[in-house]
Amino acid sequence: MSMDAARAIGQKLNFDIGKISFSPSYIQAGAIVVLLFLLILSLAQLRKHFVNWSLKGALFGVFFGFLFALILEGFLIIGGKTVLTEILGWRNAPKPLTNVIDAGRDKLVEVLGVTDCRP
Numbered sequence: 001m002s003m004d005a006a007r008a009i010g011q012k013l014n015f016d017i018g019k020i021s022f023s024p025s026y027i028q029a030g031a032i033v034v035l036l037f038l039l040i041l042s043l044a045q046l047r048k049h050f051v052n053w054s055l056k057g058a059l060f061g062v063f064f065g066f067l068f069a070l071i072l073e074g075f076l077i078i079g080g081k082t083v084l085t086e087i088l089g090w091r092n093a094p095k096p097l098t099n100v101i102d103a104g105r106d107k108l109v110e111v112l113g114v115t116d117c118r119p
Contacts (some may be wrong), residue, residue: 077105078112 015022055100067104076082082101085093093101 003105077101077108 012023012025073083076086085097085101
């Protein structure tokens with residue numbers, strides 16, 4: 001690659017939109033164009049998928065998603081947490097919620113026959 005070609009690639013395009021100034025290099029501008037093309041192509045595929053959507057294939061995914069959520073919540077309850085308390089980031093959940101979690105954990109530990117692993 002000659003020095004002029006390398007200098008041309010390294011140059012920047014200047015876009016001024018109101019108070020916003022955007023100056024990507026030619027490589028970045030090309031990457032943005034390619035990524036926008038891929039985004040439009042992906043959205044077209046998604047639209048095609050939703051137009052031809054049926055419950056035939058979705059029931060399989062819903063079943064396994066529900067099963068996975070139950071397994072995940074079971075592990076969290078055994079550890080003394082729930083998805084709700086983890087998302088909210090509660091270190092000390094309110095007393096009524098703590099009582100429900102403890103009762104659920106005790107019942108689950110009894111059903112599974114797991115040794116109690118309280119934190």
